[in-house]
Amino acid sequence: xxxxxxxxxxxxxxxxxxxxxxxxxxxxxxxxxxxxxxxxxxxxxxxxxxxxxxxxxxxxxxxxxxxxxxxxxxxxxxxxxxxxxxxxxxxxxxxxxxxxxxxxxxxxxxxxxxxxx
Numbered sequence: 216x217x218x219x220x221x222x223x224x225x226x227x228x229x230x231x232x233x234x235x236x237x238x239x240x241x242x243x244x245x246x247x248x249x250x251x252x253x254x255x256x257x258x259x260x261x262x263x264x265x266x267x268x269x270x271x272x273x274x275x276x277x278x279x280x281x282x283x284x285x286x287x288x289x290x291x292x293x294x295x296x297x298x299x300x301x302x303x304x305x306x307x308x309x310x311x312x313x314x315x316x317x318x319x320x321x322x323x324x325x326x327x328x329x330x331x332x
Contacts, residue, residue, distance in 0.1 A: 216306065219249045219269050226277060229284040230291060230314060242315050243291070244323070245276065249299060250307040250331075267304040288314055288326045296328050307331040 224247075227240040251267040276295055285291040292312045299308045309329035317324040 216250055217253045219251065219267065221245075221247050221269065221273055224273070224276070226280045228280045228291070230286075230288065231317075232286040243280065244313040244315065245280070245295065245310070246313075247276070247295065247299060247308060247310045249305050251304050252306065267302060272299055272302060288312060288317075288324065292326045292328050296330055300330050300332070305332070 224245040226243055226245065228243055229239075230236065230241050230243060249267065249269065249272070254265045257264045257266050275298055279294060279298055280291070283291070283294070285294075292310055295312065296308060296310045299305055299310065307329065308331075309327060311325050311327035313323040313325040315323040
């Protein structure tokens, strides 16, 4: 079993339900981890044979976040997790989304969710 980590993916999206949040994009920072099997064939050949394509998954996350509108951090986090879990090669995933400066005096607020099959 291998664990792939994508760290500090900085994107902008509509997140929140306050009047200014509905019209202005804000930064979110996304971290996710994926557990997957790496086949012996891929390891021996040093070729991308039957492996999880984390680049494609990351591009799909970027599209989802940048093109979406979300009132709740919980909904954004769940949608990212659902998207990652669509790939059958994913055995377990954990997603954490930070919303910087969401609270006065706090660096950020984050929410994490995980799923497994």
